[in-house]
Each structure stands twice: as structure tokens, then as C-alpha cells.
Amino acid sequence: MQQVILRNTFWLGFFAIVLWAWWVMFRMTIAPMSIMPSKYLGLFSMWAIMMAAMMGPTFVPTMRAYEDLITSADGSRSGSVGVVLGFFVVWVGFAGLIAFAQNRLIEVGVLTAMGQSVSKYFSAALLLSAGVYQFTALKDRCLDHCRSPTFQFLAHWRTGFSGGLYMGLHHGAYCVACCWGLMVIGFVGGVMDLLWMGGATLLMTLEKLPQVGRYLTRPLGVGLISWGIFTLIQ
DSSP states (O other): OOOHHHHHHHHHHHHHHHHHHHHHHHHHHOOOOOOHOHHHHHHHHHHHHHHHHHHHHTHHHHHHHHHHHHHHHOOHHHHHHHHHHHHHHHHHHHHHHHHHHHHHHHTSSBBBSSSOOHHHHHHHHHHHHHHHHHSSSSHHHHHHHHHHHHHHHHTTTOOOHHHHHHHHHHHHHHHHHHHHHHTTTTHHHOOOOOTHHHHHHHHHHHTHHHHHHHTTTTHHHHHHHHHHHHHHHO
16 A cells, blocks of 8 residues: 555656646746846756656656556666656756757857847758658667566666666666757747647657657658758748
8 A cells, every 4th residue: 555655656756747747848838037037047047947847747657667567576766756856957058058058059150049040051050950850770779678577677786775776867868869859949949838848748758659650750851851952942
């Protein structure tokens, strides 16, 4: 009974954080100029919250795999907390890098204060880079990792909170390498666009599903490349 309570509390807390992050992002889109500063710390906070909102749903299959190992192996509740923490530490680190890049691009006039590109060449470069990346061996390797979380946990198994933290960091690094392209194209239409956030979250989630993702990766690459070419020549 205690294990059931702990499991339910864990999942309720996890989804509460994700829903809170989406609520904050929604509030930012309603009143962007009043609550989204253009300074680095403000941008970093925005991106960190955005990471929780967008990457939380994509992480659910991985956490379900770890939940299975709590009952079938020597996984633990403290280990699951470590996995989540490690995963989001990596993504918060990525948020710091992309916030720095956005701040510099705003200063030089490539992006608006809302994070939208004002240069068709910059937009095309982002789209083409993200599209070409869909066909690379590194993308395939990262997707293989993300689509088989149980195997990856067993291959790099560590026990306890510290072990979970290690595995979360390991998985998070692969996840960033897998999804960075879909993140940076947010600059094409504006990173505060809820339609882009929702669409990117859906695509990243579907890409990680073995039954669906293998039919999506290459067509998505073709679509991004076509979009980039159209942006360049229009």
C-alpha cells in the first residue's frame, strides 16, 4: 500500500510540474512584454520552464520503463527521483546555452525581443540544419537510445538516488542530441508561439515511440528541408 501511495504521489508531482510549466508559458503568451524580460536571466528562466513543459511529456515512456524495474529489478523510488532530476539538469543546461544564444542574437538584431527571426537567411539555415540532421547517423543513434529505455537502463544500471541521477544525466544527454533541431527552429516563428511549442512536443514524443517514430523521422527531415528552401527563395 505504501508503495502505491509513493508511486501515485510521484506521478502526481511529475504531471503537476509539467502542467504548471504549460500554464506559465500560456501566461507569457498573453502578456509577453510585461513578464518576459529580454535580459539573459529572464530568457534563461523562460527556457528552463519551457524545457519542463515540452520535454516532460516526452519523458513519460522512459519513466514508465524505470517504474517497471522498481518491481522487476532493484529500482527504487529515490532512484526514480534521481532519474527525473538528472534528465532535467541536462535540459536546464541546454536552456542556459540557448538563452545565451538568443540574448546575443537579439542584441545584434537577428531576432526580435519575442525570439522571432527577422532574417530569411538565418531562418533558412536553422530549418535546413534541422532537416539535414534528421538523416544523420547521430540522430539515428540517439533515437535508438530514446526508443529503448528499458534496455538502456539495464545497460547502464546504477542503484539508488545517485545511480538514478547518473542514468538521468546519461539519458538527458542523448535526448538533447536527439531533439535540439526541433527546439532551435522555434526561432523561425517565435519561441513564444504556443502552436510551435505544442507541435514540437507532439513530434518529439512521437519520434521516440518505436511503432511510430521510424516512419516519421525521414519525412520530417524532408519537410524541414523543403520549408528551408522555400524560405530562402520566396
